Every structure is written in C-alpha cells, then in structure tokens.
Amino acid sequence: xxxxxxxxxxxxxxxxxxxxxxxxxxxxxxxxxxxxxxxxxxxxxxxxxxxxxxxxxxxxxxxxxxxxxxxxxxxxxxxxxxxxxxxxxxxxxxxxxxxxxxxxxxxxxxxxxxxxxxxxxxxxxxxxxxxxxxxxxxxxxxxxxxxxxxxxxxxxxxxxxxxxxxxxxxxxxxxxxxxxxxxxxxxxxxxxxxx
Amino acid sequence: xxxxxxxxxxxxxxxxxxxxxxxxxxxxxxxxxxxxxxxxxxxxxxxxxxxxxxxxxxxxxxxxxxxxxxxxxxxxxxxxxxxxxxxxxxxxxxxxxxxxxxxxxxxxxxxxxxxxxxxxxxxxxxxxxxxxxxxxxxxxxxxxxxxxxxxxxxxxxxxxxxxxxxxxxxxxxxxxxxxxxxxxxxxxxxxxxxx
DNA sequence: CCGGCTTGCTGAGCAACGCTCAACACGCTA
DNA sequence: TAGCGTGTTGAGCGTTGCTCAGCAAGCCGG
Numbered sequence: 184x185x186x187x188x189x190x191x192x193x194x195x196x197x198x199x200x201x202x203x204x205x206x207x208x209x210x211x212x213x214x215x216x217x218x219x220x221x222x223x224x225x226x227x228x229x230x231x232x233x234x235x236x237x238x239x240x241x242x243x244x245x246x247x248x249x250x251x252x253x254x255x256x257x258x259x260x261x262x263x264x265x266x267x268x269x270x271x272x273x274x275x276x277x278x279x280x281x282x283x284x285x286x287x288x289x290x291x292x293x294x295x296x297x298x299x300x301x302x303x304x305x306x307x308x309x310x311x312x313x314x315x316x317x318x319x320x321x322x323x324x325x326x327x328x329x330x331x332x333x334x335x336x337x338x339x340x341x342x343x344x345x346x347x348x349x350x351x352x353x354x355x356x357x358x359x360x361x362x363x364x365x366x367x368x369x370x371x372x373x374x375x376x377x378x
Numbered sequence: 379x380x381x382x383x384x385x386x387x388x389x390x391x392x393x394x395x396x397x398x399x400x401x402x403x404x405x406x407x408x409x410x411x412x413x414x415x416x417x418x419x420x421x422x423x424x425x426x427x428x429x430x431x432x433x434x435x436x437x438x439x440x441x442x443x444x445x446x447x448x449x450x451x452x453x454x455x456x457x458x459x460x461x462x463x464x465x466x467x468x469x470x471x472x473x474x475x476x477x478x479x480x481x482x483x484x485x486x487x488x489x490x491x492x493x494x495x496x497x498x499x500x501x502x503x504x505x506x507x508x509x510x511x512x513x514x515x516x517x518x519x520x521x522x523x524x525x526x527x528x529x530x531x532x533x534x535x536x537x538x539x540x541x542x543x544x545x546x547x548x549x550x551x552x553x554x555x556x557x558x559x560x561x562x563x564x565x566x567x568x569x570x571x572x573x
Numbered sequence: 574c575c576g577g578c579t580t581g582c583t584g585a586g587c588a589a590c591g592c593t594c595a596a597c598a599c600g601c602t603a
Numbered sequence: 604t605a606g607c608g609t610g611t612t613g614a615g616c617g618t619t620g621c622t623c624a625g626c627a628a629g630c631c632g633g
Contacts, residue, residue, distance in 0.1 A: 196598095196599055196600075196609090196610055196611080197610075198610090199609085199610080202610080218500065223589085223590065223591090224590075224591065224592085225589080225590070225591095233610095233611075233612090234611070234612050234613075235590090235591085235592085235612095236592090236593085236594090236611075236612060236613075237610075237611055237612075239591085239592060239593080240610080240611075243592095244591080244592080245590090245591060245592085298497075299497055299504065302493075302494055302497035304413035304414075304415060304416065304494065304495055305413065309494065332553075333551060333553040334553040334554060337544060337547045337548065337551075337553050338544070340543060340544075340547060341540050341541075341543040341544035341547065342540065343543075344539045344540055344542065344543035344544075345536050345537065345539055345540035345543075346536075347539065348535060348536040348538075348539035348540075349532060349533070349535075349536035349539075352532045352535060352536065353532065356528060356532075358527075358528040358529040358532050359529060371566070371569075371570070374566075374569070375566070391580090391581055391582080391627095391628060391629075392581075393581090394580085394581080397581080418618090418619065418620090419619070419620065419621085420618085420619070420620095428581095428582075428583090429582070429583050429584075430583095430619090430620085430621085431582075431583060431584080431621090431622085431623090432581075432582055432583075434620085434621060434622080435581080435582075438621095439620080439621080440619090440620060440621085
C-alpha cells in the first residue's frame with residue numbers, strides 16, 4: 184500500500200455467523216435477476232465489500248455457496264406456507280394453498296426464478312428442491328389424514344408441479360378469479376388423492 | 379509444424395451444413411450426461427476433431443450453440459409425438475399421450491435431462507421449451523375440438539407440467555400399470571378442459 | 574501445370590471466472 | 604504492550620468463453 188494514504192477502513196470485521204448470513208442474504212437479493220448458478224463470486228464479494236478469497240473461506244466452492252442460497256430461499260417459502268398448528272386439519276391444505284398463492288403474488292420474480300433454477304441443471308440445487316417438495320408432501324398428506332403410499336406421493340408431487348405451473352401463469356395473466364383458482368387447485372387435489 | 383513429420387491430415391474438410399449438423403448431433407449425445415449449459419466448447423470440439431475456433435465460426439456464442447442443441451432435442455420429441463393425420467381426432471390425444479410415455483421410457487435419462495435443463499436457468503433455453511409446449515397445446519386443443527381461450531391454454535399447459543412430472547416419476551418407480559397411468563392422465567385432462 | 578479465389582479451418586492469445594495459498598492486521602486478553 | 608486467534612486480503616494459477624489474423628484445401632480459368 185502507498186505510504187501517504189491509509190487504505191479503505193470502512194471494512195469492518197464481522198463475526199463468522201454474520202458474514203455467512205450476509206453473503207447468503209446477498210445471494211437471495213440477486214436471485215430474481217440472476218439464475219443461482221450464474222451468480223459470480225466477484226459480484227457477490229463486491230456487494231459484500233469483501234475479497235473473493237473471503238467468500239471461499241466461508242463456502243469452499245461456488246456450488247456450496249449457491250446451494251446455501253437455494254436452501255435459504257426454500258426455507259423462507261416453507262416457513263411461510265406451513266400450516267398453523269391450531270387449524271383443524273381439514274382446512275390446513277386450503278390455508279397452505281392460499282398462503283402459497285399469496286407468496287407467489289408477492290415475490291413474483293424471485294419465486295419464479297427460484298422455481299426455474301430449482302428444476303434446472305445442477306443436481307445439488309435440484310436436490311434441495313426435491314427435498315422441499317418431499318417435506319411439503321408429508322405435511323399435505325398428514326393434513327389430509329391420508330396414508331402415505333408410493334402412488335399417492337407421486338400424485339401429490341405431480342399435483343405440486345401442476346399447481347406451480349398454473350399459479351405461475353395465473354400471476355402473469357389471471358384468467359380466473361383468485362377464489363376460483365384456489366377452488367380448482369383444491370378440487371384437482373381431492374379428486375387425485377381420493378381415488 | 380516440425381519439418382520431418384507432416385501434420386495430422388485425417389481432418390477432412392466438411393461442408394458448412396455437415397459440420398453444423400455434426401456439432402449439434404454431438405451436443406445431443408452429450409445431453410444425457412451433461413446439463414446443456416454446462417457443455418464445454420472444448421469437449422464438443424475435441425469430440426468433433428476440430429478446433430474451438432471452428433465451433434465459434436458456426437455458433438457465434440456458446441449460448442447460441444446449446445440453444446440449437448435444445449431446439450434439436452425439442453424437434454425430435456415433437457415429430458415423434460405429433461398425431462398421425464389419419465387418426466380420428468377423438469383418439470389423437472390418446473395416441474400422443476401413449477407415444478409421449480413411450481418416448482420417456484425409451485430415452486429416460488436424456489429426456490429427463492432435457493426437461494430439467496429446459497425449465498432451468500437460462501432464458502434462451504426456457505424459451506425453446508415454452509415454444510414447444512405452446513405448439514403442443516395448439517395440437518391438443520384442435521385434437522380435442524375445443525376453443526382456444528386463455529383459461530383453457532393455461533389449464534392444458536399446467537396439465538403438461540403435471541404429466542411431465544408424473545411420467546418422470548413413473549418411469550423411475552412405476553406405482554401403477556401403464557394403462558392406468560394413461561387413463562389417469564387422460565381423465566385429468568378431460569375434467570380440466572370441460573369445465 | 575499454375576496463379577488466384579473461396580471458404581473451411583487453425584493457433585496464439587486475451588479476459589473473466591473459480592479457486593489456492595501464504596501472509597497480513599484487527600481487536601481481544603494477559 | 605506483547606501475544607494470539609481469526610477475519611481478511613493480494614497475488615497468482617488453470618480453465619473456459621471468445622477474438623483475430625492468417626493458413627490451406629479444393630476448385631476455377633488460363
């Protein structure tokens with residue numbers, strides 16, 4: 184460093200936990216504009232005001248980093264959607280559906296980005312996504328008070344795909360009313376699951 | 379090049395069309411093992427026995443290349459699925475469904491790879507995918523002899539998502555018989571579309 | 574056989590990115 | 604104030620996408 188000017192000292196030392204959280208947070212903020220796997224270490228480090236090297240101190244590989252970001256996004260969704268334990272089980276699914284649609288309405292782009300990135304390409308990211316879907320099936324099946332056999336799991340999972348796709352289209356171009364959408368989804372699920 | 383040995387002359391000159399086709403073909407062969415976007419120019423060029431530079435002569439960017447590969451994959455699927463024009467329109471959808479399941483059974487990995495890569499990340503690839511889905515909706519709706527309004531389009535598209543997901547699961551773990559699967563899918567579609 | 578043209582094709586090299594490593598410096602405690 | 608743990612950095616390497624100037628294979632008119 185040059186003699187006469189002391190270097191940039193706005194960079195504070197943070198605790199390990201804080202830094203990790205900050206980095207993941209930055210990843211979440213970039214999600215809507217960039218597919219997870221295309222986040223560049225450079226960009227994230229720049230936004231955090233740190234060097235590339237430091238990011239690699241917290242996340243051994245780039246993949247480890249964006250997997251963490253993906254998991255964080257999934258957790259946000261899950262905690263928002265999960266049923267309140269007091270609700271009678273018959274209405275839990277309806278509530279979850281309602282909250283899911285609300286979530287997509289609120290975070291349009293970032294949610295669509297999440298879903299796209301999740302299905303696509305990288306197996307590590309897909310794993311996080313599949314894991315989340317699996318957890319949701321568990322919740323749904325117990326809320327519906329139905330046994331958890333292979334066939335029903337597949338049907339509910341496929342219904343998720345249906346729901347995701349339809350809701351994604353619906354927020355972009357609402358071809359029916361919100362209650363109609365919810366009723367339709369609920370109806371399809373019921374028919375599928377009570378065969 | 380050294381004086382005493384004449385260089386490798388097994389490399390033939392090909393016509394522009396041939397080379398393009400060959401490169402796309404190599405991409406298709408690599409699809410099952412590698413997400414489209416992760417194809418490396420190096421690898422493809424090596425397999426084709428040409429220099430990286432030549433690949434960039436035919437495809438200005440990497441993206442342009444793997445978009446072409448994706449489009450080729452989509453076209454293969456389309457031509458295999460499309461109904462034979464002689465079939466009465468009532469049975470066309472059934473036939474398409476049957477051929478679709480057959481396709482997934484035959485090309486398990488490459489098809490799953492295609493679908494994953496399609497949903498994921500890169501907008502250019504997604505566009506090809508969406509375009510294909512759109513064409514399929516057109517075919518399906520005319521085969522069903524139904525009007526083509528916004529709502530129905532959305533429902534059929536979402537049903538595609540349902541179908542894709544369910545069939546993908548089914549080939550990996552058949553939780554019902556093949557005819558049952560086909561009937562279920564057909565049934566869900568009918569109910570959705572005749573509301 | 575030869576000069577010249579078209580065009581398929583290559584090698585060297587740059588910039589961006591993921592990743593490594595040795596060392597620095599902040600801020601706490603003795 | 605010396606010492607220490609640890610948050611942090613800069614320099615640098617290998618790979619990969621991409622560029623560019625120019626080579627060479629095959630075909631033409633002479």
